Amino acid sequence: MRIRVAHLYPEYLNIYADRGNIAVLESRARWRGFELEVERVSLGDELRPGAHDLLYVGGGQDREQALIAPDLAARGEAIGQAIAGGAAVLAVCGGYQLLGRFYRGRDGEELPGAGVFPLETVAGERRMIGDCLLECELEPGAPTTLAGFENHAGVTRLDQGAEPLGRVVAGYGNDGESGFEGVRVGTAVGTYLHGPLLPRNPWLADWLLERALEHAGAEVVELALLDDELEREAHVVAAARARSRGGRS
């Protein structure tokens, strides 16, 4: 079985090693005997309805984000339909912000968003920088943790009733005060935890692969266990970093 991935604006949104996340998805699919095919979708390229099982949107610097924002905003309906159809989505940092309704900068200038996540983001006074640890429960009864690094000036407010990705154990999260981080809309996940999020949190990579395989038509998806000793070690170190110095920039 083949997993079809759309990587949105890879030459613009790649500031924090977003290709690391793609490499993890590719490897972990391959080690289970699945093919994973990545299509680059950039400015003006068509995003064909139903053609992808997983969409990835990374983060960029302000300039790059401004260059792609109108193009991404115009894809709101297509991405919304993909999520409604059960395709998996991972949006990180700038990609996370721009899947919301808008991003308003310090100068008051507004970047349009795709409007598929129930949230909006306004640049704040300080940058929220540091290691970050979350508690998540994407599947009921299966709590787990995500360890990463955040670096954002944007303060993101979720709509009333929207489901966050996780609860902040250490770090800032969406706004530095609500105690929540990221968003989850069905099979779609958005987060500020950037860079190599998936290598040290392989369970999230596997969760995304499972959703993608279901979208691709797999009957019952149960991924084979892998030897994740190095991943666990990296997670433990990153989690300890967040506990000792997260949320204090």
Place this chain on the structure above:
Amino acid sequence: MRVRVPLPLGIAAARAVGGLSRLVGAGGGTTVPGKVLSTIDPDVLDRLAARLPLGSAVVSATNGKTTTAAMAARILSPRARLAHNASGANLRSGVTSALLSARDAELGLFEVDEAALPEIADRVRPRAVCLGNLFRDQLDRYGELEHVAERWRGVVRALGAEAVLVVNGDDPQVGDLSRERTGSVVFGLDDTRQAVPELLHAADSKWCLRCGKPYEYAAIYVGHLGDYRCPACGHSRPALDVVARDIELRGLEGVDFTLEARGETRRVALSMPGLYNVYNALAAAALTLALGASLDEIVAGLSGFAAAFGRFERIVVGDRTVLVLLVKNPAGANEVVRTLVSGGPPKLGVLALNDEIADGRDVSWIWDVDWEPLLAGLDRVVVTGERAAEMALRCKYGGFAVDAIEVVPELDRALDRGLALTDAGGELVVLPTYTAMLALRDIVGDRGFVRPYWERAA
């Protein structure tokens, strides 16, 4: 009420503290005196710099500022007594300390942290400013590239009327600053044989500064540095005043090139490898030309130059050597990889990743480095440092066999392991981040194999 301590008294006190810091083993004492005196007297840097009869020059860049400043120091030292922060302490405290410890200095020569440049330029009032490059680096500390570039533009606009601006024309963001001032000196490479076929993954500044369209490159040399032109609006590399042509890379041993400036040419032989060191040498040449050095003095200075500490250093450890190459951000690490591979790729490597402030607390950058050409030649890798496991994952997901990765977080044990895997007479390649490099030097220093850096810097 604030009491101003007389400068000579403050200096004596601060120097004593620097000596004390070394005495108790607290490090080189390269920043402590400056910190102490700045606390007593906030304007001390301004006043110390104003006492220099020949003024000051400052060098900043994401990559290469320590090496560039050290090359310039070597060129200028026969002409003038220097105050130079050779150990790489490049914040206000380090510059102040350098001024304190250099008695009777005539000329200040300072490498300056990219983010600290506005404040230090404001206080030191330099007569020459040399700006090398801007790469993505420690975004957790510096913020985004564009913001650093904006602050640099502010520095350039605030320079005194007599000051000379020296910039790398091959970097779109930096080269464009030359348009802010007439008489700017622009340096760059001109040798399409050394161009790489395409931008690497992590290239920055790919989009035209003016209109946002992708640049077209006649040649890409290092990262996004090269001969660029926007096909839409015509924004392009400024004309070059100081140029390197006919570049011959000699593997890990060095690099030769023809230096052209003011209608004259000279052949230069560097004993440091890689195109990135050609950029450093060009920056030093352009800066020192602006300060009055002759081409012959420049060639003499560059020819005798050995690497700034830890950047590219061979340390003899018993019957083996350790080759230390500092890695600290994607652009720099990519060049280190390219240089290593071109010099005959090693079979064994020690990769040391720390995440202190000086390394960048965010280790994401290791995923932006194209390690794969190096990994392809390695039989075994020893990963070490505080984030050893993260580095192991980079190798694993880069396609490297998991059973050929050894995770040894303690630096001394990792070094021993690497040496044990190295044949007698052989060379062990170690790629450390900044604080890992300092710690490794301490470890081999404790064993009597390397002098501490403040002795070399003196």
